[in-house]
Amino acid sequence: MKAIVVVDENWNIGKDGGLLVHLSGDLKYFKERTIGKTIVIGRKTLESFPGAKPLPGRPNLVLTRNPEYRPEGVQVFNSREQLMEHLGTDTENVFICGGENIYRQFIEDCDTVYVTKIYATYPADRSFPNLDERDDMEVTWSSDVQEEKGIRYQFFEYTRK
Numbered sequence: 001m002k003a004i005v006v007v008d009e010n011w012n013i014g015k016d017g018g019l020l021v022h023l024s025g026d027l028k029y030f031k032e033r034t035i036g037k038t039i040v041i042g043r044k045t046l047e048s049f050p051g052a053k054p055l056p057g058r059p060n061l062v063l064t065r066n067p068e069y070r071p072e073g074v075q076v077f078n079s080r081e082q083l084m085e086h087l088g089t090d091t092e093n094v095f096i097c098g099g100e101n102i103y104r105q106f107i108e109d110c111d112t113v114y115v116t117k118i119y120a121t122y123p124a125d126r127s128f129p130n131l132d133e134r135d136d137m138e139v140t141w142s143s144d145v146q147e148e149k150g151i152r153y154q155f156f157e158y159t160r161k
């Protein structure tokens, strides 16, 4: 299982139900990494997507505790256990895509985390565990520094040691 996230310098990820900043290069990167793969998201993250619609070209698995929540075009699971049972052991192509609540419940199951680090800080109310403070994960790849709208950012791959 893998996770993919964009963080600021404080490992913050969101504010008021949305992203901190929209970087088209990062959205393109997210699409390239996840297209054709299974993505797992929380109900709030699904609702943050344009029109609250699932992302096309990949199965969208959504977690909610509301048994009546049945939006179109997604597979709904009402517990972590139900989802894990559905996934079985073949989780290589499963991407945990947020938000905070979901990342924190699945981070220990992830062997690879794709982190986009934005070299800026933003007001925020959601965060991701700081992988640089953990001794079980290491950086195994990084891209060149990107720049867009005067904002510098960089792609990293963290792998479980």
Ligand SMILES: NC(=O)c1ccc[n+]([C@@H]2O[C@H](COP(=O)([O-])OP(=O)(O)OC[C@H]3O[C@@H](n4cnc5c(N)ncnc54)[C@H](OP(=O)(O)O)[C@@H]3O)[C@@H](O)[C@H]2O)c1
Binding pocket: 004, 005, 006, 007, 012, 013, 014, 015, 016, 017, 018, 019, 020, 041, 042, 043, 044, 045, 046, 048, 063, 064, 065, 066, 069, 077, 078, 079, 080, 097, 098, 099, 100, 101, 102, 103, 105, 126
């Ligand atoms: N920077 C990034 O890469 C990134 C990526 C994704 C999201 N985000 C941001 O993160 C924020 C959203 O994060 P969030 O933590 O508020 O919400 P979230 O993780 O997207 O969704 C939380 C919801 O998921 C459901 N849920 C969680 N655990 C569950 C479980 N074990 N079983 C069944 N359902 C479960 C619950 O839905 P119900 O309330 O319906 O029961 C819960 O309210 C937004 O600001 C978004 O933009 C950032």
